Amino acid sequence: LTACGGDSGGGNDDGKITMGFAQVGAESGWRTANTKSVQEAAKAAGIDLKFSDAQQKQENQIKAIRSYIAQKVDVIAFSPVIESGWDQVLKEAKDADIPVILTDRAVDSKDTSLYKSFIGSDFILEGKKAGEWLVDDSKTAKGPVNVIQLEGTTGSAPANDRTSGFADAIKADPKIKIVASQDGDFTRAKGKEVMEALLKAHPEANVLFAQNDDMGLGAMEAIEAAGKKPGVDMKIVTIDAVKDGMTALANGQFNYIVECSPLLGPQLMDLAKQVVDGKEIPKRVLTKETTFTQEQAKTALPSRKY
Ligand code: GYE
Numbered sequence: 146l147t148a149c150g151g152d153s154g155g156g157n158d159d160g161k162i163t164m165g166f167a168q169v170g171a172e173s174g175w176r177t178a179n180t181k182s183v184q185e186a187a188k189a190a191g192i193d194l195k196f197s198d199a200q201q202k203q204e205n206q207i208k209a210i211r212s213y214i215a216q217k218v219d220v221i222a223f224s225p226v227i228e229s230g231w232d233q234v235l236k237e238a239k240d241a242d243i244p245v246i247l248t249d250r251a252v253d254s255k256d257t258s259l260y261k262s263f264i265g266s267d268f269i270l271e272g273k274k275a276g277e278w279l280v281d282d283s284k285t286a287k288g289p290v291n292v293i294q295l296e297g298t299t300g301s302a303p304a305n306d307r308t309s310g311f312a313d314a315i316k317a318d319p320k321i322k323i324v325a326s327q328d329g330d331f332t333r334a335k336g337k338e339v340m341e342a343l344l345k346a347h348p349e350a351n352v353l354f355a356q357n358d359d360m361g362l363g364a365m366e367a368i369e370a371a372g373k374k375p376g377v378d379m380k381i382v383t384i385d386a387v388k389d390g391m392t393a394l395a396n397g398q399f400n401y402i403v404e405c406s407p408l409l410g411p412q413l414m415d416l417a418k419q420v421v422d423g424k425e426i427p428k429r430v431l432t433k434e435t436t437f438t439q440e441q442a443k444t445a446l447p448s449r450k451y
Contacts, residue, residue, distance in 0.1 A: 162421050163193045164414075165213025167223035169250070170201040172298075172331045173359040174387035178451035179224075179249065179407035186410025192417065201226055201298065201330070207234050214241050220417045224249040227300035235259035244420045248413055251302040257428070261420050264412055264430040266405050268306030274403045274436055275307070275354055275382045276314025282380065282400070283318055290318070293343050294326035295336055295355040295364060303405075304328070307356045307384060324350055329360040336363030344371045355383045358390025358402065365398055376400055386437055388449050394442035402442070404434040407451065 164187060168180055180196075187194035195213060199205035203226050213221050214237055221243055225231060231252040238245050239259055247263040254260075283290045294311070297304035308326070315321040325343045329336040336355060344350065344367060353368070355361035361383040365375045373379050375398040383390055386404040393399040412430060419426050437445060 161191060161193045162220065162417060163195065163216075163218045164417055165195045165209070165216070165218040165221045166197070166248075167206045167209040167213070167221070168196065168198050169206075169224050169226045170198055172201055173333075173357055173385070174389055174451070175357060175359075175385045175405065175407045176331075178387060179409060181451070182408045182410035183222075183248075183413065184410070186414045189411075190414035190418065192414055199226060203227055203230060210234050210238065214238055214243060217241070218243060219421045220244050220246065222246045222248045222413055222417065225252050225302070226250070226298065228253040228302050228305065229300065232256065232259065246413060246416055246420065248409055249407075262416055262426050262428055262430060264409055264416060264432070266303075266432045266434060268303045268405075269310040271303075271384050271403045271405055271434075272307035272310025272312075272356075273314045274310075275384060275401070276311040277317075278382055278401045278403075278436070279315060279321060279352065279354070279380075280317045283321055286320060288320075289349075290321040290352055291324045291347065291350045292321060292352045292354055293340070293347060293350045294323050295329035295339060295353065295360040296326060297329070297331045297356040297360075299328045301331075303384075304356060311354060321352075329355070329363070331357050331359060333359045333363035336360030337367050338363075340364035340367035341370070344368065344373075351379055353379055353381045355381065357405075358383045358385040358387050358393075361399060362389055362393060365393065386449075387451055388446070391437065391442045391446050391449055394437060394439055395446050397439055400439065402437045404436060406432045406434050 197209040245260040249265040381399045382401045
């Protein structure tokens with residue numbers, strides 16, 4: 146407590162908690178749902194939210210975090226676009242006594258005292274689930290299973306971890322080979338563009354693993370343009386389970402989706418309140434998620450919120 150009594154909030158003393166949130170961008174349906182979840186949860190929790198969109202650029206996120214430090218917010222939350230390069234700005238927050246909660250994506254900082262908690266999914270497990278589905282699905286395949294992989298943003302935690310989880314799982318079947326793997330930046334436009342080129346270079350490909358729904362949806366257009374039927378000539382497995390992805394799955398254009406929940410807002414606000422109250426919070430908070438087949442997507446779709 147300060148002399149003016151309970152100074153919790155961006156230099157004002159109305160007793161409200163102020164959170165600075167540095168978002169990655171608006172690259173995907175997942176991200177849009179995540180932003181909405183954070184904004185709505187802040188409102189419901191009575192937390193004053195300062196929100197910034199970094200347009201997938203680390204330098205913009207660093208600028209936003211520095212400005213939150215300068216504004217003396219009570220807590221900073223952010224979803225680091227890539228894993229590396231955060232030590233300096235996290236140290237600045239720590240020196241200013243502002244707790245940081247990592248949301249959705251991880252940092253590779255060795256000094257884990259630079260943040261209070263990390264809330265989000267297990268991306269290695271997601272990649273593994275996608276790979277396990279393919280191993281299972283390939284049991285009846287007669288010829289080789291040639292996979293094109295569309296990776297998420299290079300250097301991001303979900304791209305690094307989904308790649309390694311998937312690679313690990315498909316080792317179980319030597320028929321399965323990754324014939325090409327390239328960055329599609331988690332966007333529809335890039336997914337389409339990269340897939341066009343990869344399909345030309347690899348006509349033997351018969352499976353697409355897209356590390357999010359949006360890249361899979363963009364790639365679907367390229368697959369159709371190449372005269373192939375998505376979900377049939379080219380099997381498609383993705384991650385996220387946003388509405389457009391689930392629709393493609395229910396329609397038989399995708400074959401399997403591993404869910405990654407963007408609805409992190411309510412838990413994030415809970416953690417923020419506790420940490421501002423000086424309570425100990427868990428260092429890692431994992432999101433609960435599932436997987437969907439085409440049949441399961443048909444059932445789940447009508448009540449899907451995002
Ligand atoms: O899968 C993708 C988004 O970090 C888990 O980022 C998130 C990923 C998500 O752009 O759609």
